[in-house]
Amino acid sequence: MTARKVITGASIVALLTVGLVTVVLDDSDPAQAASSCAAPAGVAVGPAPAGGVAGFDAEQMKNAQAIMNAAKSLGLPVAAQLIGIQTAIGESTLRVVDYGDGAGPDSRGLFQQRANGAWGSYADRMDPTISATNFFKALQRVEGWETLEPTVAIHRAQRNADPNHYTKFRAQATEVFKALGGESGAAVDPSGVCPAEGNQVVGDLAGKWVKPMEGAINSSGYGPRPAPPGTAGGVLANFHYGIDFVHPGGPGTIVALTDMKIVKVRNLDGLFGTGVTGQTVDGKLTIGMYHMEAGSVKVKEGDTVAAGTALGTEGATGNVTGRHLHMEFFAGALPNPMVPIDPTIDPTPIMKEKGIL
Template sequence: MLTGGGLAVASASCRPSGGGATVDPGALPAGSVAGYSGEQLVNAALIMNAGAALGLSVRGQTIGVMTAMGESTLRVLDRGDLAGPDSRGLFQQRDNGAWGSYADRMDPTISATNFFRALQRVNGWETLSPTAAAHAVQRNADPNYYTRFWDPAGQVVAALTGVPVETLNPGGGALACSPDGGAGALPGVPLPPGAWTKPAIGPLTSVYGMRWGRPHNGIDIAPPCSSPIYAAASGTVVRAGPSSGYGNLIAVDHGGDVVTRYAHMYPGDVLTSVGQTVVAGQQIGRVGSYGDSTGCHLHFEVLRGGAFTDPLPFLTSVGVSVQ
């Protein structure tokens, strides 16, 4: 569904309203759901109930199930891995004092409760994509690692609760939500192929051209610190990391000699990697003030044929208004 300026309306599927759902662990599906069965479904139910006890929405609960799928296949593991040999339990929580005792980490309800409490401390987690929200807690080496588990998590949650799976935004593991799910926000659902959208939601604070005696090769959009940065269109990430005055820089090649660039993320707020394919509206970073910057903002550039071009008329030509 599209609205003016080529933006998708973030539907209720992005942030289900109301409280979470509780599950009776003794009344679970007898067979397999998305490849998970038996004790795995019991653990998913316990994760759901821990989230409900803290007042999380079904979407928040599903992020917990997704994370445990990625960390332990929904099994209480009494072992770690090379990256964390002391990791234990459903969420592979480390023995660093942050996650309680060994018994706490091995207890499905307590470990899930501690995961959700950490998630609630993440600024703006409700607007992050599910994989970015999980990564903010777990700090996996790959911020997009959990994306692949979003759809099976949604299927499991739907089977346990009766919530229609369509309301859990299938395919949306890497897509961010708007704060209110209302019209005119960035997409919580994928945009059609070839569509463009705003790279961030906030006031336009600086335009393309000469500034302070030197070229300013992009525009500045200034949402609050840590707000989502979105891929303006589908493409392939060709750069993602440190870049002198840019602080950190992401570049996305959209084909047809068009590249967009996104700057000033803090270390750890680059939520994509070189070679990743992204879609319009997918969160790829968080707004920061790193590098040559005097306050939190997104510096956004467009290159055509390798040369800088004014992003405002370019975005207007593809149906997007930043102002």
């Protein structure tokens, strides 16, 4: 089947059924539909909660406020506000520090800006608003920064020795951002990308099954087990409701096991982290795939994707001790299943029967 994009609009709509999949087609102008997608504008900054957030004190939250305000003053979207906080956490833990790290002994301030003339005077680099403004101007010079994974965009602006240095600070940055009013801007799609509309059909739907992460190792099975040390107990205290996979040597690409409709995209939930939930096109199973890298999700709610379609990157978001993919299987077509409210089923016999375990 040729992949077909669903364009929303007020035109006449036809229904075409292909096997078990219903694809919606219409005659709207794609260019017009695409133009409706715009990155949310930067949000006004709210007061910092008493006592701080996510381990950050009042001084650090005040600096985060200055970063968000600097982005808004430049007319930048919420994605930039979140990126700015993420960068400053990675550089200075949101403090205006009067010293540099080993890679840049002359680096100063929230963003560890060098004394090379590109970042202004010493006073500029030590001023939260001016240093943040200069960071955002550098970010704007990164071609296509809005469409890049946030860590990549930051690295190209900051040129850290480790290109992945900023990844681990995304979850903290999101908590700070939300606490300062970011949640009101419908902002926190951690990708920072203005996405295509949902309701697309991606790939050829053939009903096959594939491994969820090529080259990965099955690291934990379904059934009774104590909660791993370092994680919150609660519903996970005595039972593992899913099956886990780890890709050795580095994060793997997580793909759709089979043809499925994406019904839920999670962005940094406290338990699940970043992830997606899909229903098989025959309606018999709902599959959740969690703990992906923040900002890595490539699909939208409403999309129908073929087996093998990239969904995101293996990560360590949510209630975890380390990087892995956690999957949960539910019987039937559920819109937003949650353990233990909705009973899970053991994925093992199904995956073995399909030849992918």
